[in-house]
Amino acid sequence: MIYRTASGEVRTVASAIGKTAKSTLSNPTPVEVKPLGLAGDEQCNLSVHGGLDKAVYMMPAEHYSFWQLRRQAHNLDSNLPWGMLGENLVIEGLLEHEVRMGDEITIGDVVLRVTDPREPCHKFAIRMGYGAAPKEMIQQGNSGWYLRVVKPGTLAAGQALALHSNPTGLTIREKFSQLTRKGQMDLL
Template identity: 30%
Template structure:
């Protein structure tokens, strides 16, 4: 996996249900490294700390490999890296193989894979239709958040060097599908509950499905 774009946002005002709200989803590529801090990317805007940022969502990654699929569906949009609100656009990121709990040296930072992105209405605002939410769920490649174990700088061209492979086989895609499936696969539920990289509150919520 290799970083091909670093992206941050300025606060942007949007209209939703008759109210004006602020969002940081309108990321733009920058020509300088970004600094990964423990709970946020430095100089990036996080409008709602309830659902973004924090130790389990310090930085969001999305795969450049999936851009052609979405460009074909939304060819009328003005495309650039950062379109999905990701801080890092990554070549070769495959959620079906990427295990939650894997730890990587990335630039001078050390990061751990934690959880998939769960889309909200702001993605629909960005794309001009809330239909993209179901499409995003169905496609099954949501990108991933990481925890920052060691703060550091990341720049275009940096590669992910695996420093510790997760002992738990749960992939980002498996967890993503588990979160949104009505009928929970108990084997996957057990994997998620036992995975220490998954946020504790999500592991606790899943226990009721056993």
């Protein structure tokens, strides 16, 4: 990913945050889900992202309007295609205060387990085009969540989703708040 620093210097950083939709409602192409994520979508920095517990990143579609407004406020293109926030899967109708650590999500024959909220980093700021983006994600609590692949398989846009709740788990919002209070997040 190429970006320009505040001083105008051009830099390059390795990242897999740049996603493009492979399966959409208008073109529900099957996508293979493997233990380490979606076929053709490898993670770049396995010390922070990826691995078995962060194989897939899911983001509620409802958050896109917030990020469109924020980019508009910074005079940036507010037309955000799915995948712009770095997510592998976009979901509608589930938010961070409803999803719990340990919940399982079934889509088609794929079973995924919720493992962690997303922790925004400097690459998210670069992708969004302004430095305060990670802080705004923290303030809004609109982080999305990481998933472990419990049962690999194939999924496509528009398939029904079933949520199997873990009633004893913290919600993603609670876990995200806990992480930010403890200062455990790498923010620029």
